[in-house]
Amino acid sequence: MENFYExxxxxCGVRLPFSNEQDWEICAGDPNHTSGYITFYNKYSDDMDIWQKYLAANLIVQGIEDLMEQNEDQNVIDALWSETQxxxxxxxxxxxxxxxxCVDQEPEDSWLITPRMRELL
Structure with missing residues (x-):
C-alpha cells in the first residue's frame, strides 16, 4: 500500500513515525482506538504488504496490552481479542x-496478553 503511514x-489518528524511529508500532498508538486499528487492518489487508501488516498487527496487539494494563472492561478486551486472533x-x-x-519466560515475567498469545502457538 502506498502511503501506509499517512x-x-x-x-485512525496514529501519529507519523519520526525519522529513523524504532518500535513505532509499539509507541504510536492510542489503546482507545484499537477497534479502529482492527477496522483499518480488515479494510486494507489486501492492499498492505507483509511489513505493513506486521506494523498494523503489532499496533493492535499493543493496544490490547495497554487496555489490559489499564484494567479496561473485560468484555471490551475479549471482543477486541476475538477479532485480533x-x-x-x-x-x-x-x-x-x-x-x-514470551516462550522463554515465566508467566509472571511476561505481558498480560501473553497467555492469550500462547494459545495460538
Missing amino acids: KINEE KILLKDNHRHTIFSWS
Missing part, C-alpha cells in the same frame, strides 16, 4: 505471535 494517520491466524503472523508469547 493513511493510518488520516483514518482472527487477523493473526488468517495472515499467519507467526513472528508476532511468537514474540508476544
Whole structure:
C-alpha cells in the first residue's frame, strides 16, 4: 500500500513515525482506538504488504496490552481479542505471535496478553 503511514494517520489518528524511529508500532498508538486499528487492518489487508501488516498487527496487539494494563472492561478486551486472533491466524503472523508469547519466560515475567498469545502457538 502506498502511503501506509499517512493513511493510518488520516483514518485512525496514529501519529507519523519520526525519522529513523524504532518500535513505532509499539509507541504510536492510542489503546482507545484499537477497534479502529482492527477496522483499518480488515479494510486494507489486501492492499498492505507483509511489513505493513506486521506494523498494523503489532499496533493492535499493543493496544490490547495497554487496555489490559489499564484494567479496561473485560468484555471490551475479549471482543477486541476475538477479532485480533482472527487477523493473526488468517495472515499467519507467526513472528508476532511468537514474540508476544514470551516462550522463554515465566508467566509472571511476561505481558498480560501473553497467555492469550500462547494459545495460538
